[in-house]
């Protein structure tokens with residue numbers, strides 16, 4: 362990561378620990394939340410996580426890719442939750458709290474992307490077909506950092 | 519190319535949590551299969567092993583491990599890995615050797631010894647491995663992927679949690695008299711629905727456990743078989759197909775589907791293509807099928823398979839189940855062995871065990887769970903990272 366990239370990735374909330382992406386270069390928080398994918402310059406296929414080496418379309422031999430900010434909203438394809446603590450490398454809260462997962466379809470990119478559900482929404486708040494919006498939230502904290510990740514948030518009203 | 523490979527013998531070590539070395543399960547299964555076949559170990563020319571990745575180096579070279587355990591004879595070996603489809607890869611490799619004329623008779627073996635709990639990724643810090651990252655960033659355990667499919671059935675087709683529970687009840691009943699099953703106990707719908715939620719809408723009794731177990735087959739050319747038996751059960755197709763781009767259904771352990779923005783999706787989804795390619799190879803139609811062994815990693819996934827293997831149209835699986843079509847005695851019984859619901863998964867043995875069950879069923883030797891008059895069966899299974907697996911067995 363470039364020096365500038367690192368600076369923009371580690372931001373400090375007032376009074377809180379510095380924030381750090383739990384995975385580098387998969388998403389951006391500012392100026393607005395976006396997943397960072399890539400697009401093959403030759404055949405225009407989108408990739409997330411980003412492809413940077415060789416196009417996965419068997420009819421294409423593309424090796425050039427553009428970084429793309431993916432659409433921020435999509436349609437809920439399906440959802441579930443985790444009622445038991447997953448094994449490491451998942452970092453669980455203590456006591457463990459169930460988490461919700463969503464698979465969201467982006468219309469422009471024609472891709473379904475998984476993410477946790479934001480804001481403590483549970484499966485009872487969700488329905489296949491509803492609109493979901495991308496946000497950046499804390500995944501887990503350690504002594505040094507708030508580690509952040511992308512999540513899907515139901516759009517209500 | 520059409521195949522005709524004879525199944526001379528099938529053997530299994532009972533599934534369970536025995537805590538012994540996986541090699542012992544494989545050796546026991548192999549000995550049973552050889553005995554059934556009436557073939558001496560020393561006559562086996564090719565040993566095809568299904569690998570286990572949880573038992574150290576011997577598991578990675580399963581073909582050699584079983585050959586050494588049975589006593590080195592100079593037989594050639596192969597070791598195959600395709601996650602849950604490893605057994606089908608091992609069967610496919612043995613069939614190919616026989617069809618190519620490199621050998622007349624082969625032994626296929628898969629066995630596993632598994633730890634307790636969720637299947638976890640391998641240890642260490644591996645931030646470029648999607649199988650590591652899905653646990654780290656999402657907590658996307660295997661059951662969460664099964665549950666995404668289950669929930670979609672509910673929201674799209676109106677499936678209910680009671681439908682899913684009925685699959686478990688059916689399979690538990692099927693497996694009651696199977697000597698190789700780990701769980702031999704009837705359950706009621708209410709008991710299933712009272713078990714703890716794991717990944718909504720799937721409950722503990724609806725999600726497949728991990729087991730120890732072993733399965734083996736003795737396969738041969740038809741010419742070799744005719745010297746020993748007049749009418750052997752045969753394998754007429756093995757599909758080990760992989761997805762076609764773009765794969766538009768989310769698959770474990772991925773974060774996303776392929777994008778279909780630039781290239782239109784294939785006519786058949788990956789799961790639809792697995793058995794379809796076996797039917798095509800065997801020259802049969804799904805309506806010819808008399809029974810099926812499908813990979814019920816969850817109760818709801820069994821319903822998906824009814825549709826993916828062409829037993830009914832999308833959205834009709836619940837009706838098939840509720841009409842009793844897939845129960846022993848029904849139109850096309852599914853998982854007469856009891857399925858993963860009664861076995862739990864012993865990864866490299868499971869696809870081989872599916873073929874063992876069809877072999878016994880088609881010979882009329884499935885005591886206490888016999889599907890009457892069955893002539894044609896299909897197995898289907900899918901392994902992580904794009905491994906399809908489907909075998910057509912005929913008598």
Ligand SMILES: [Zn+2]
Nearest residue numbers: 401404416421
């Ligand atoms: Zn391309």
